[in-house]
Amino acid sequence: METRFQEMKRYARFGQDDAKLVARTKAYCAPHFTRIAQEFYDRIREHEDAHAVFTGEEQILRLQRSLVRWLDRLLAGTYDESYFGETIQIGRVHVKVGLPQHYMFTAMTLIRSELDRIIVANGGDAATRDALSRLIDLELGVMIEGYREHLSARIHAKSEHANQELTRTLARTEHRYISAVELAGVLIIGLDTTGAIRLFNREAERVTGYERDEMTGQPFIATLMAEDVVPTDGTRVARALAGESLDTPVFESVLRTRAGNLRDVRWQLAYAPADEEDEVVLFVMGQDVTDARAVEELARQHEKLAAVGTLAAGLAHEIRNPLNGAQLHVSFLERALKKAGAATPEMNEAIVVVGEEIKRLALLVSEFLDFARPKPLKVDPVVVQALCHRAVVLLAEQAAAARVQITEDLPAQELVIHGDSSKLEQVLLNLLQNGVEALAGGGGGHVVLRARRQPRVAVIEVEDDGPGLPRADAPIFDAFFSTKANGTGLGLAIVHRIVTDHNGTITVESRPGRTRFRVTVPLGNQ
Amino acid sequence: MDQGPAPGLPRPRILLVDDDTRTSRLLAHMLREDGFDVEFASNGAAAISRLTRTPMPDILVTDLHMPDVDGIAVTQFARSKEPLLPVVIVTGHPNMAIGLGATLIPLPVVLTKPIEYAKLAEELRRVSVGIVL
Structure with missing residues (x-):
């Protein structure tokens, strides 16, 4: 295959004969080489821009010597691939030292005319002059080729490097910002000018239960804010979206999760104007304070109860002594x-009445102490069936007296929960007793004590067919609320407290003819 | 009333310690009627001073909260003299009595005020039978 140099020689019509003609001139040209090199660099010295390329006289002298070698080589008569390689190098060096290309032409013109004059002076013919001229053209062409190649390679490498550097910087910055947004323990939601969600970070996913893909493009206010707060807090967000600055950029509001639960969130709004319509203009950042709120509330309640408990204990002693x-x-x-x-x-009868009244006061004191200053739970595995059965036995006499039939409806398979058995027994006794008492007035009835296993909890129900609660929304679990003439109003409050201390729940459903208390307690293996 | 010990058996000697003098005197009166010998001390110091003398009581019935020397101190002193002495603590602070008395062996019996007289007499008869046998 033809090399580039061969192709160039063919184009310039420079062949073996031309090479021979040129080689013959060397004998009489060589004595002039040093002079030509000197004149060449004198020219350069005269020209400021060209001169500026060189670092000093020392270098110029070295370059003069190398120009002599170049002339010697030019007229040597062998123009093969390695010759081409060397010429290419010259072009590269020019790139390296920063010599503009046009200097090559003027320099070559100088050398061409000097050599031409010498050839003419030594009787060289037209063919020889022509061969040299073409050789110099060829030399120039190759140098320019080297120059061009090297320059473009350098520019390419430089821009490649710059690109890589830029890409790396961008990637680093992006990584930093994504990490900051994603790993932040706060909800970060970005809205465009229409209020649609464009950014939805991991914490936002966690708290709301929605995934970012399904949230992208959804209206923030309508999707995530609880309906009640839309008129107030929703308006606040809408105003911030319009670029209005708010008096209170931090506010607490209620968020509705995918599951329909409500969470308290402390929001902060940050407006960042942008040109594109689908660009984020408002950052809505929030912190879920629901749990913190609940813990605070619980701590406050505990504090209050502890104070009440201390007071109650002192008061109990003062009341029990005179009662005694x-x-x-x-x-x-x-x-x-x-x-x-x-x-x-x-x-x-009077004596019995006084005796009963004293007992009632004593019971009130004891129950109040139980409520206000409960003993810590003594948690052990408790078999629900045994617990239920014991409660029924303990209440059998009272039930029989009231002509109430208590039925046990318990699962065949042993049901175990972790709890304080004496406190749980108190729960069942209080609920059963309520049932019995509700029926006693109407001349008897039925109470069912039912237990069931559910995936995570044991469910215990106490159901009676009595008249039911007077009102559906009666605050029956509040302390000192009672529907009974001689009740202390603490029985169900204590029940509620014991159940919640066991991480359980208690609910009631009531209508005339059926009242059902439902207690759930986590299963023993939870 | 027939809560007292069986006839013919020696009458159990009770030391009753309570700063509520009026009620204690009445309680002592009823217990004597029911076959117990009752001595009375109106505070802890008086009780300890009585316990330094013989004969020792068969049963100690004491209040928990009393000025200066409380029921636990009286119990500890009595037990230092008579390690197996039966003790009944009558108190408005049953939890505290159970807590404070937890290191005492044998454990004291704890009754919560207001006490039912019949229940107390029953408890004392039960304990006294244990002594006589």
């Missing part, structure tokens, strides 16, 4: 009347 005196005096009175044979039925 009253109780013993009643017993004494009862005995004295009996001994004297003076007791009338009215007197006996």
